[in-house]
Amino acid sequence: MHIIDRRPDPGGKSLANRQRFMRRARALVKQAVREASGSRKIREIDGGGAVTIPADGVHEPSFHAGRDGGMRDYVLPGNKKFVSGDRIERPKQGGGSGSEGSADGEGEDNFRFVLSRDEFLDLFLEDLELPNLAKRQVMGDAIEKRHPAGFKTSGPPSSLSVGRTLRRSLSRRIALKRPNPAELEAMRRELDELETAGGDASRIAALKAEIERQERRAKVIPFIDPVDLRYRRIEVTPEPIARAAMFCLMDVSASMDEHMKDLAKRFFSLLYLFLTRRYKQVEIVFIRHTHEAKEVDEETFFHSRESGGTVISSALIEMARIAKERYPADQWNIYAAQASDGDNLSSDNARSLAILRETILPMAQYYAYLQVGRGDYDREDGVFARQETTLWRAYQELIRPNLPMAMRKVNDRRDIYPVFRELFERRDEAAEAR
Amino acid sequence: MARARKTTPIAAPAAPMTGEPLFTGRDWDFGLLDRVYGAIQEIAESELKLDIYPNQIEVITSEQMLDAYASTGMPLFYKHWSFGKHFVRNETLYRKGWQGLAYEIVINSSPCIVYIMEENSATMQTLVLAHAAFGHNHFFKNNYCFKQWTDATSILDYLAFAKKFVASCEDRYGQENVEQILDAAHALMSHGVHRYPGKHALDLRSEQRRQEERQAFAEQHFSDLWRTLPKTASRKKRDGEDERRRQMLGLPEENILYFLEKNAPRLAGWQRELIRIVRQIAQYFYPQRQTKVMNEGCATFTHYRLMSRLHERGKITDGSFLEFLHSHTSVVFQPEYDDQRYSGINPYALGFAMMEDIERIALNPTPEDRAFFPDFAGCGDGYGVLRDAWANYRDESFILQFLSPAVIRKQKLFRLVDDSEDPEIVVASIHDERGYKAVRQSLSRQFDVGRQDPDIQVADVDLAGDRKLILHHNVVDGITLDGKDAAKVLHHLANLWGYDVKLLEIEEGETIAAHDGSPSRAFR
Numbered sequence: 001m002h003i004i005d006r007r008p009d010p011g012g013k014s015l016a017n018r019q020r021f022m023r024r025a026r027a028l029v030k031q032a033v034r035e036a037s038g039s040r041k042i043r044e045i046d047g048g049g050a051v052t053i054p055a056d057g058v059h060e061p062s063f064h065a066g067r068d069g070g071m072r073d074y075v076l077p078g079n080k081k082f083v084s085g086d087r088i089e090r091p092k093q094g095g096g097s098g099s100e101g102s103a104d105g106e107g108e109d110n111f112r113f114v115l116s117r118d119e120f121l122d123l124f125l126e127d128l129e130l131p132n133l134a135k136r137q138v139m140g141d142a143i144e145k146r147h148p149a150g151f152k153t154s155g156p157p158s159s160l161s162v163g164r165t166l167r168r169s170l171s172r173r174i175a176l177k178r179p180n181p182a183e184l185e186a187m188r189r190e191l192d193e194l195e196t197a198g199g200d201a202s203r204i205a206a207l208k209a210e211i212e213r214q215e216r217r218a219k220v221i222p223f224i225d226p227v228d229l230r231y232r233r234i235e236v237t238p239e240p241i242a243r244a245a246m247f248c249l250m251d252v253s254a255s256m257d258e259h260m261k262d263l264a265k266r267f268f269s270l271l272y273l274f275l276t277r278r279y280k281q282v283e284i285v286f287i288r289h290t291h292e293a294k295e296v297d298e299e300t301f302f303h304s305r306e307s308g309g310t311v312i313s314s315a316l317i318e319m320a321r322i323a324k325e326r327y328p329a330d331q332w333n334i335y336a337a338q339a340s341d342g343d344n345l346s347s348d349n350a351r352s353l354a355i356l357r358e359t360i361l362p363m364a365q366y367y368a369y370l371q372v373g374r375g376d377y378d379r380e381d382g383v384f385a386r387q388e389t390t391l392w393r394a395y396q397e398l399i400r401p402n403l404p405m406a407m408r409k410v411n412d413r414r415d416i417y418p419v420f421r422e423l424f425e426r427r428d429e430a431a432e433a434r
Numbered sequence: 435m436a437r438a439r440k441t442t443p444i445a446a447p448a449a450p451m452t453g454e455p456l457f458t459g460r461d462w463d464f465g466l467l468d469r470v471y472g473a474i475q476e477i478a479e480s481e482l483k484l485d486i487y488p489n490q491i492e493v494i495t496s497e498q499m500l501d502a503y504a505s506t507g508m509p510l511f512y513k514h515w516s517f518g519k520h521f522v523r524n525e526t527l528y529r530k531g532w533q534g535l536a537y538e539i540v541i542n543s544s545p546c547i548v549y550i551m552e553e554n555s556a557t558m559q560t561l562v563l564a565h566a567a568f569g570h571n572h573f574f575k576n577n578y579c580f581k582q583w584t585d586a587t588s589i590l591d592y593l594a595f596a597k598k599f600v601a602s603c604e605d606r607y608g609q610e611n612v613e614q615i616l617d618a619a620h621a622l623m624s625h626g627v628h629r630y631p632g633k634h635a636l637d638l639r640s641e642q643r644r645q646e647e648r649q650a651f652a653e654q655h656f657s658d659l660w661r662t663l664p665k666t667a668s669r670k671k672r673d674g675e676d677e678r679r680r681q682m683l684g685l686p687e688e689n690i691l692y693f694l695e696k697n698a699p700r701l702a703g704w705q706r707e708l709i710r711i712v713r714q715i716a717q718y719f720y721p722q723r724q725t726k727v728m729n730e731g732c733a734t735f736t737h738y739r740l741m742s743r744l745h746e747r748g749k750i751t752d753g754s755f756l757e758f759l760h761s762h763t764s765v766v767f768q769p770e771y772d773d774q775r776y777s778g779i780n781p782y783a784l785g786f787a788m789m790e791d792i793e794r795i796a797l798n799p800t801p802e803d804r805a806f807f808p809d810f811a812g813c814g815d816g817y818g819v820l821r822d823a824w825a826n827y828r829d830e831s832f833i834l835q836f837l838s839p840a841v842i843r844k845q846k847l848f849r850l851v852d853d854s855e856d857p858e859i860v861v862a863s864i865h866d867e868r869g870y871k872a873v874r875q876s877l878s879r880q881f882d883v884g885r886q887d888p889d890i891q892v893a894d895v896d897l898a899g900d901r902k903l904i905l906h907h908n909v910v911d912g913i914t915l916d917g918k919d920a921a922k923v924l925h926h927l928a929n930l931w932g933y934d935v936k937l938l939e940i941e942e943g944e945t946i947a948a949h950d951g952s953p954s955r956a957f958r
Contacts (some may be wrong), residue, residue, distance in 0.1 A: 001471055001567075002545070003464050003491045006498060007552060013501040014521040020609075021518030050526065058519055061621050061922035063888050063907075063915060070913030072852040075877040077779060078770020079848040079864050086861040090852070113522035114529060 008156030021058070022119060028053040033115070033123045051120075055111040125274055146234050155231030164230040172228060178221040179214040187211050243281035244335060244365075245327040246272060247319050250301065251340040252288045253310045260372040264339030265302050266416045267370050271337050274424065279333065285322055289315035291345075295322060312344045312391065313352040320359045329363035336360065337368045342389025349394040356398065361405060368423055369395055369407040455751045456744075460555035467491065470560050471567070477743045478568045482736065482817055486571040487546040487586065491563070494549050499536070500525055502549060507539040509547065510593050512600035512711070514616050540566035542574040542722070544586040557754040561761065564740040569733030576825045577728070579721035588639045589718060595642040596711045603704050615705050618926035619691060619712035624887050626691030626713040627720045641714065645707055652703075686891040686906070690927070691716070693892045699901070700932035709930070724828040724883050731785015732824050738762060738786070768845060779880075784845075788833075791841050792819055802839055806870075829881035837874045839865075849876045854912070888915055890937070901933040909941035917949065924951025 022029060032051040082088075115123075151164055173180075191207045194200070248268045250261070275282045286301040287293050290308030293315040315338070323334060344352070361367060371392055388396075395407055408419045456470055471491075478484045494502070504521035505511035537554055541547040548566045550559060574580050585592075603612045619626070687693040691713040695706045722729065741762075745755040768783035769775040793816035795803045804811045810819045823832060848864040849872055863869030863876075879885055894904040905927075907915060920937065928935045928951040939947040 001468075001475075001489045001491065003467055003493065005464075006492045006494045006549075009498070011495075011497050011501070013498070014504045014518065016513050017504060017515065017518035018521055019518065020513060020515035020613075021522060024515040024613075025519075058515075059922075060516055060519075060617075061919040061926070062624055063622075063890055063920060063923055064624075065888055065913045066916040069854045070909075071854070071911040072913065073849065073862070073876050073879070073911075074852070075779070075847050075849050075873055075880060076771035077768055077845045077847055078772065078776075079846040080770075080772075082848055082861040082864055084861055084863050084866070084869060087858040088850075088861065090857065090859055111519075111523070113526045 004157075009158050010156075025053060025058050026123075028057045029115070030123050033120060050112055050114050052110045052112040058111055121273065121277055125277060146236050148232060149235030150233050151230040152233045153229065153231070155233075159232045159234075161230050161232050165224065165228050168230060169224045169228040172225065173221065173223070176221050177217070178223075179218050184211065184214055184218070187214070243283070243331075244275050244279040244333040245283045245285060245323070246275055247285045247287060247323070247334070247336040248301070249287050249289070249315045249319060249336060249338040249340075251290075251310055251312070251315075251343075252304075252306050253290045253343075254305075254307045255310070255341050255343050256372075257374070259374060260339075260341055261302060263372040263410050263413065263416060264370065266413065267339060267410070267420060268337060270416065270420045271335070271368070274420075275335060283327070283332075285319070285327075287315050287318050287322070289318070293318035310340075310344050311348045312338075312340065313348050313355055316352055316355040316360060320355065323360075323363060334364045335366050335368075336364055337370065339370045339372055340391060341373065342371045342391045344389075344391040344394075346390050349390060352391075353394055353398055356405075361403060364404060367405040369405070370419070371407065371409045373409060373411040454748065455754075456560075456749050457556040457754070458751055460557070462554075462556040462559050466556060467559060467563070470556075471563055473744060473749050474560070474564050474568060474740050477740055478564075478736070481743065482568075482739065483821065484568055484572040484736070485575060486568060487544040487575050489567045489571060490545040490547050491567065492547060492549050493552055495552055496528075499539070499549065499551055500528060502539055503536075507541060507549075508593055509541070509590065510597055512593075512597045512616075513604075514620075515613065516617075516620060538562040538566045540570045540574075541589075542570075542580060542584060542586055542718075543589050544575075546571045546574065546586075555757065557750065557757045558761065560744070560750065560754075561737055561741060561758055564737035565733045568740065569736030570729060572736065573725070573729050573732040573824055576821070577721070577725060577828075578826055579724050579828050583721050584718050585639075591639060592642060592714065595645075596715070599645070599707065599711065603708065607704065612708065614929065615708045616712065618930050619709050621923045621926040622690050622694075622930075623712060623716045625890055626689060626709075626716040628689055628692070628717065629884065641710075648703075685895075686893050688889070688891045689713070690890070690892055690905075694927075694930045697895075698931050701930065705930075720883075721828075724830075727781040727785040727788075727829045727881060728824065728827065728832050729785075730782045731789050732820075734762075734766060734782050734786040735789040735820070770846075779877075787841050787844065788836055788838070789820055789823075791838050792816065792823065792836055794840075795838060800840075806838060807836075830878050830883075833881060834874060834878040837877065839870045842870055842873055847873050847877065849873050885910070888913075893938075903927075903931050903933065903935040905935065905937045907937060907939040909939050909946060912941060912946075914939050914947050915949070917947075920949045921951065924949055925954065927951055928953040 029051060032053050151161055187207060188211060191204065191211065194204050194207065248271075250256075250264050250268075252261075256264075272282065272284060284298075286296050286298055288296055288301055288306075289311065290306050291311040291314065292308070295318065319336060323329070323332075327334060356367070371389065392407070392409075395405075399405060399407065406423050408423060410416055410419050456473060457466055471489075478486075500521065502509070503524045504517045511517065537551060537558055539549040541549075546567065548563070548571075550562050550566075554562060574586065580586070600612060600616075684693075691709050694701070695709040695713065698706075701709075741750070741755070741758050744750045745752075750758075766780070766783045766786045768780045769777075792810075795807055795811050796813050796816040796819045799807070799811035813819065823836060827835065842865045846865055849862045849869070851860045851862045853860075863872040865873065889908040889910070891906050891908070892903065893906040896902045896904070915937075924935050924937055932953060934953070935951045937949045937951075938945050939949075
């Protein structure tokens with residue numbers, strides 16, 4: 001009997017099969033992910049978790065008997081009151097069929113399983129791309145990278161280096177003069193020949209003694225000795241990575257209601273998720289503003305209310321200041337997303353544009369402006385096109401190709417994800433530029 | 435396979451040291467496993483006279499157990515999405531706490547590989563060793579189904595070959611093309627076994643050699659010139675067709691995969707080899723399907739006996755024994771038919787009850803037993819009768835031969851007849867004098883794999899016309915196929931065959947249903 005400890009073996013043996021399954025069910029899973037994310041809270045969105053796909057898509061068919069018809073005959077345990085000849089009403093079909101199922105429970109209509117966080121996000125953010133990602137991959141704090149680094153004398157069986165072990169075994173065997181089988185065989189043959197030919201008796205005796213000596217040697221010196229064992233060594237080294245700073249700018253003046261803030265929050269959350277997928281380190285700066293801007297923590301950012309007018313340039317100045325102090329553009333990838341209802345003090349528009357054009361856009365990788373509206377607004381008075389807000393009109397003047405800026409309007413929660421996709425969709429011209 | 439193994443040599447069986455428990459707490463280490471194994475081995479060999487393959491005990495984590503689940507317990511298997519599907523399913527059930535994991539997995543190979551989980555307590559490890567390393571192991575080595583159909587010494591090498599071959603095909607022909615063949619072959623897996631022994635014994639090692647030789651030959655003799663030769667006249671082609679038709683005279687053939695592997699006109703060599711691999715693996719697992727009750731019964735009976743002896747000898751404490759009994763009783767629990775937990779007959783319970791009863795009949799029979807089992811009632815050698823049963827029966831014949839009235843009464847078995855033309859279900863027989871034999875016969879049929887799988891055969895090929903493949907399903911008792919699934923399988927079948935297929939369901943010479951399938955696209 002052998003006992004083998006398999007616990008140190010590398011896990012994840014099923015990973016390849018799992019990936020094959022995911023590829024197979026990709027379209028279904030993608031659909032399910034989109035649906036699941038709709039019903040989820042924004043903070044839970046990156047948690048992975050269970051999704052349900054229709055079992056039909058991944059069904060494995062086989063020839064087997066149908067459920068209905070024919071004459072069936074079966075034995076059951078636990079008779080209580082029946083005697084032979086009793087007649088029992090047939091249990092109702094239809095409702096009962098679900099519980100019967102096949103042996104492994106695949107009779108159910110749905111196949112439910114858990115996605116890992118990465119799988120979930122991969123599907124969720126598929127086909128999206130960060131604009132200008134390749135432009136500035138700058139050095140930041142370290143991540144760990146594993147790479148082979150020589151050999152060591154102990155380790156899990158799976159990391160045994162067979163080649164290296166045998167090489168050491170060979171040199172040890174040569175050094176200790178372990179007889180090799182061919183030599184032994186040659187000596188035996190010679191002995192045989194001498195014996196059959198009736199050769200020199202002393203020579204025969206000497207040969208016999210030598211063979212015996214060599215055979216003992218072969219036994220004493222093992223083919224592989226524990227000292228020969230060598231295992232592959234993996235070293236972990238830090239590796240520089242790219243990092244990003246994300247600025248969330250939001251108007252919190254009284255005109256922004258809870259619904260609008262919720263929309264903005266959802267958008268920011270998606271952006272954050274997306275950035276964490278691409279950068280190992282993502283810093284978030286929350287700047288809220290009325291007529292004056294302030295950096296705050298997340299809680300305050302989303303939940304406390306302030307009153308005052310709306311001066312967007314205040315937030316832009318604050319952002320430029322923080323970026324200059326803490327996130328110099330040669331060391332950080334800077335992304336900014338601004339959410340507002342579009343009501344700006346009209347005298348401020350020119351100033352905002354100037355700051356954007358001269359300070360922020362040159363240092364930012366991407367600047368997204370999201371104009372949030374009331375859910376019921378646009379849809380009902382579709383006929384009367386709503387007048388564009390002052391800020392929207394101002395920004396529109398700014399927009400031109402090759403400028404890392406985009407703007408969209410969102411009125412309803414369900415628009416967030418499509419709008420987000422639209423903003424970050426992989427573009428062909430971007431591919432050409434690279 | 436050059437895998438390093440941390441091995442622990444077995445200690446010589448310890449001298450009986452009555453009254454000294456092997457362990458007291460729940461913790462265990464490798465030394466303890468050794469001593470426990472030695473103690474079990476001593477009883478298994480001297481008292482039960484078990485004959486086993488050498489054992490290889492592998493300690494794994496629960497994560498690794500989940501991995502093992504996905505590939506039907508085998509330590510290595512080719513890659514396919516369906517294993518991934520089972521993996522995510524089991525993982526979900528396990529993580530949500532809806533399903534526990536098995537304490538062990540045992541593989542019919544030589545050496546016999548027994549996976550045990552590190553989470554098990556010392557008592558559970560003892561139980562698992564007795565159950566798998568001795569019970570299942572003995573059954574694998576001695577039962578005729580396994581002897582006839584499986585090659586325990588080379589299954590692992592064959593699986594390694596299969597894995598490598600599938601991977602190389604994926605590299606060469608693309609994952610999707612390989613998947614298409616495997617999907618189709620998997621759908622036909624239950625109809626890819628030989629049910630009757632052929633001319634020569636199975637030898638998986640030569641299988642592997644055969645494939646390698648064939649490939650080497652093809653590579654050696656490859657000459658690009660052949661491709662440039664002008665196509666030969668149609669006459670020669672007709673010769674080939676004739677030959678092919680002669681080949682097909684082997685019909686009817688119930689091993690559909692075998693038929694396709696040999697005769698499907700449009701498959702390439704590697705595609706045939708893939709089908710062959712699926713077929714060989716189906717054949718390897720076939721005995722396990724035929725001997726569920728016996729295999730589990732044998733293992734359960736063995737562990738129960740070994741654990742009781744260990745306890746009697748004072749090798750395990752009363753506390754451990756109670757822990758064992760708790761687990762044992764839940765294993766052999768048979769919910770009654772109207773219980774919510776009822777999900778069919780529990781093979782552990784049935785097998786264990788029957789085997790206990792066989793021993794009782796051999797040692798201490800009632801007049802009724804003597805009437806039913808004149809051959810061995812009161813013969814005095816319970817283990818001998820059991821060993822004979824373990825070696826020479828499968829579920830169907832075992833139940834037909836050994837299910838005693840006592841067990842039928844104990845489990846209160848009764849037989850229903852459900853005729854779709856009758857508005858009501860009839861209780862045909864119950865556990866009484868008149869019913870024993872009918873119940874026994876019906877239960878035996880219920881465990882007959884030959885009846886569980888519909889009897890489908892390749893009947894004919896229309897070679898002169900559109901090459902349509904005709905299959906027949908011999909309908910028994912008016913039970914037809916599940917139409918939706920049948921259509922899907924036929925689609926797979928048509929993909930392998932390359933042309934249309936038709937399945938006729940025939941009862942007493944009359945066609946009562948028909949299904950068709952067409953290939954989605956021809957293979958390259």
